[in-house]
Amino acid sequence: MTGWIVLGVILLLLLGLISYLIIIYNGFVALKNNINQDWSNIDVLLKQRYDELPKLIKVCEGYMQHEQQTLEAVVKARSQINSAHSEGEKLQAQNLLSDTLKSLFMVVERYPDLKADSGFRQLSNRISEIEDQIADRRELYNAAVTIYNTRLEQFPDLIIARIFNFTDRDLWKIDAAHRQDVEVSFQHG
Amino acid sequence: MSQTTYLIVEQQLKPADSLPELLKQLSAKHQLDIYQCRQRLIGRGRSLLAKGARENLEKISPLLRKAKVCHWLVEPGKPQYLPSRILSLQIDDDKITFICQKKIVIFPKGATILAVFAEMSGELAKKSITHLLSSHAYRGRDDVRHLQEEKIRKIILQGKPVLDLYLLDEKKRISAAVRIFPGKFNPQGLGERATLSSRQNLSTLLNLAEEYAGRFILQTDFGLVNFPGCTLQRETPEEPEAERKNLISLARYGWLLADLERVGTSKPPVTDEAAQRTGAVSATLLQQNPGLMVDDSAQVVLPTAKQLAAEINAADSELQSAKTAEPTVADPGLPPPPAAISGGQWKDPRFWLGSAGAVVVIAFILLAEFSDGRLLRSIAEQGFASGAIPFAGAGLMFWGGFYFLRLKRQIENTPTSRVRSVAMGMVEVKGQAIRRYALLSPMSHTPCVFYRLTRYRRDRNDQWRISSVSSSDNVPFLLADETGRVEVDPTGCRVTAGTRQEGFPGQVGLTRFNNDSDEKWREEIIIEGTLLYVLGFARVKRTTGPNLNERKIVALRELKRNPQNLQQFDTDGDGKISAEEWDAAREAVAEKVLHESLKEQQKRKKQEEHVLIGKKKGRPLVIAETHSEDHLTRRLTLYTLPLFIGAAATTAGSIYLLLNYLN
Known part of the structure; x- marks a missing residue:
């Protein structure tokens, strides 16, 4: 009879272990999909920003006749997103677009009439809002990747990860140029 | 030894913008307690801000003047005599004569009268506190509404009223004082105004005093103010002297008010709109008739000058009264919570x-x-005996253990989003709970975002059994972090509330009157402002307005009602709309409605207006009042482990029983 009890308990423990491993496996699947979803959610915002840009440029063109170079840079950066194929290229193109937009908003400071334009104000606020949301969602994406990568290295999760070949994911990184100190020069005029 | 000086302030109904700075200065420079100062500066009526040596208090005066707070510095004198109790009265055209027990007091017409209309049973204080609490609950700390003067007079009349009338001389000193109790004087002197109601007679007498006074000052705050020696004691059988002491306190209060009248208020600098407007009217008047500036015979030069002067005064007093009156603009406050959806x-x-x-x-x-x-x-x-029941129990325990384990892992695996950028789907947010509706907990009347009330009844074995459970899980609330606010719908969620309170039916405050009751309640609430953890499914809120087709029908109906607009579709100009023309009109309307709808959709709404975090079938919804996520997951681990251990032990036991049963 004792043998039966031992066998029953072993079976029970085995059942519990299998259930636990299933939970771990499902957790990995959920985490992987969460990361993909977080990435796609950033794309949604990038697309919104992409769609708002022509309107912004149209408003700016009327006032910034002498800043064609800046405007063209924005248009060019926007078109590069279309031609980008790989994830890395897309990321680079989006970063470039963010940079050109920053330059555009800096140049706008020289055009008080444009700054006062209600259409421009509305569009620039909208784009700033989207930029903030993009930043938040990048953080969220990085948080999701960190949780996933941590789980990959934790015991007993790493056993399941190795068996089912779950590999680590890359964090969203910024360009090396953005890590450099900002050089500020004061020109005496 | 110098006499103590009181610094008395006229309280502000609402905190002014300058209040935080004033409190900071009072605390830093004069070591006054910020909390107490705020309590004494905000409210209705007058309040004692500080007392001490005059030279110290005089240093506070400029700060108050800068913050536009009316205040008085007064050395309170002792009452020289108590008001005489009246037995009857006589009204003449030029005076009111009060006949008291030992003397006759005459209040001539046009004199300055200070009236203290007081409620001596404490009912006014009680109702005022109840009103403040409910106002605080519904409108928040910064928009507390006080009882209106009319309402106060009504409460006093319904309670235990006493009216003290003080006659002030030219130097604002008390020259005579009378005390009137309802039903304790002969109302015949009121003539036609006398009624059978003693309280109504008292009210009439108050109105009469106001009518006869050249300047009438009415104070109804006795029992609500915190002046030393002027407090109201509750009359109880244990305190037989309370009534006498209260009447002395009332006299002290009257004399103090007279002192305040005598010293006069230190008013804030006049930079208000009224002064500007008076100046503007005067300037216009002078511009039109420059002679006015030098000629004393202005009324001859300008016959309408008197009228204009009257107009200036009227405009001035109108603005002054507008400033002193309570804001009349209706503030909607928070809407009432939605009713529970039955079915x-x-x-x-x-x-x-x-x-x-x-x-x-x-x-x-x-x-x-x-x-x-x-x-x-x-x-x-x-x-x-067969082990079937223990085995079923073990199965339930396993199920519970795995449920909590999965939930724990889900919480750990979900990163925290910022409210501003919440994406649709499973999200985790953390922030402060804010009420969307004017929700109060049913027993403790606390402003809260969620409550769960469990009622217990004692059974025959003297054990408490749950008799009913109700909660506010149909009332959404808002969650705010540093980036924005989002709506949370707790429907279908087992909310973990941090504040618990127990009581018995009929409990007042913290006093339990019937501990031996067979009923008790337990209230779990999430107080407004608490930090919350929410894990749930974010989705776009359903718009409650008409759909596209309904809007199209409405637009077409409007078009039909308006022949002028319909005429634009009369392409052949025959004055009638043919079938083809009607089709064209319908198409145009459909296009217009679609265009408008798309335009509305494009308009970006606030997160709280278009995103809702709630329950989705098969997905967890966790709303917990917790210090940290780790704390929450630790708690779930504590649920999981005993369940697994219990399940394993029970299974072993049930196998043992089964084998025994088979043998």
């Missing part, structure tokens, strides 16, 4: 599970009744 339980699987359980229990009871308990006993004995 919604049909969709809840827990309802069916519970019903099935109830049916099984009833079936067992019936079986037990019909078989004299033998059948039930036999089933129970067989179930335990």
Whole structure:
């Protein structure tokens, strides 16, 4: 009879272990999909920003006749997103677009009439809002990747990860140029 | 030894913008307690801000003047005599004569009268506190509404009223004082105004005094103010002297008010709109008639000058009264919480599970009744002996353990989003709970975002049994972090509330009157402002307005009603709309409606207006009042481990029982 009890308990423990491993496996699947979803959610915002840009440029063109170079840079950066194929290229193109937009908003400071334009104000606020949301969602994406990568290295999760070949994911990184100190020069005029 | 000086302030109904700075200065420079100062500066009526040496208090005066707070510096004198109790009165055209026990007091017409209309039972203080609490609950700390003067007079009249009238001389000193109790004087002197109601007679006398006074000052704040020696004691059988002491306090209060009148207020600098407007009117007047500036005979030069001067005064007083009156603009405050949706339980699987359980229990009871308990006993004995019942219990424990384990891992695996950028789908947010509706907990009347009330009843075995559970899980609330606010719908969620309170029916405040009651309640609440953890499914809120087709129908109906607009579709100009022309009109309307709808959709709404975090079938919804996520997951681990251990032990036991049963 004792043998039966031992066998029953072993079976029970085995059942519990299998259930636990299933939970771990499902957790990995959920985490992987969460990361993909977080990435796609950033794309949604990038697309919104992409769609708002022509309107912004149209408003700016009327006032910034002498800043064609800046405007063209924005248009060019926007078109590069279309031609980008790989994830890395897309990321680079989006970063470039963010940079050109920053330059555009800096140049706008020289055009008080444009700054006062209600259409421009509305569009620039909208784009700033989207930029903030993009930043938040990048953080969220990085948080999701960190949780996933941590789980990959934790015991007993790493056993399941190795068996089912779950590999680590890359964090969203910024360009090396953005890590450099900002050089500020004061020109005496 | 110098006499103590009181610094008395006229309280502000609402905190002014300058208040935080004033409080900071009072604390830093004069070591006054910020909390107490705020309490004494905000409210209705007058309040003692500080007392001490005059030279110290005079240093505070400039700060108050800068913050536009009316205040007085006064050395309170002792009452030289108590007001004389009147027995009857006589009204003449030029005076009111009060006949008292030992003397006759005359109040001439046009004199300055200070009236203290007081409620001596404490009812006014009680109602004022109740009103403040409910106002605080519904409108928040910074928009507390006080009782209106009319309402106060009504409460005083309904309670235990006493009216003290002080006659002030030219130097604002008390020259005579009378005290009037309702029903304790002969109302015949009121003439035609006398009624059978003693309280009405008192009210009439008050109005009469106001009518005869050249300047009438009415104070109704006795019992609500915190002046030393002027407080109201509650009259109880244990305190027989309370009534006498209260009447002395009332006299002290009257004399103090007279002192305040005498010293006059230190008013804030005049930079208000009224002064500017008076200046503007005067300037216009002078511009039109420059002679006015030098000529004393202005009225001759300008016949309408007197009228204009009157106009200036009227405009001035109008603005002054507008400034002193309470804001009349209706403030909607928070809307009332939505009523619980009845019939919604049909969709809840827990309802069916519970019903099935109830049916099984009833079936067992019936079986037990019909078989004299033998059948039930036999089933129970067989179930335990074969290990089937322990095995079912073990299964339930396993299920529970895995449920909590999965939930724990889900919480750990979900990163925290910022409210501003919440994406649709499963999200985790953290922030402060804010009420969306004016929700109050049912027993403690606390402003809260969620409550769960459990009522217990004592059974025959002296054990507490749950008799009912109700909660506010149909009332959404807002969650705010540093980036924005989002709406949370707790429907279908087992909310973890941090504040728990127990009490008995009929409990007032913290005093329990009937501890031996057979009923008790337990209230779990999430107080407004608490930090919350929410894990749930974010989705776009359903718009409650008409759909595209309905809007199209409305637009077409409007078009039909307006022949002028319809005429633009009359392309052949025959004055009638043919079938083809009507089709064209319909198409144009459909296009217009679609265009408008798309335009509305494009308009970006606030997160709280278009995103809702709630329950989705098959997905967890966790709303917990917790310090940190780790704390929450630790708690779930504590649930999980005993369940697994218990399940393993019970399974082992049930195998043992089964093997025994088979042998």
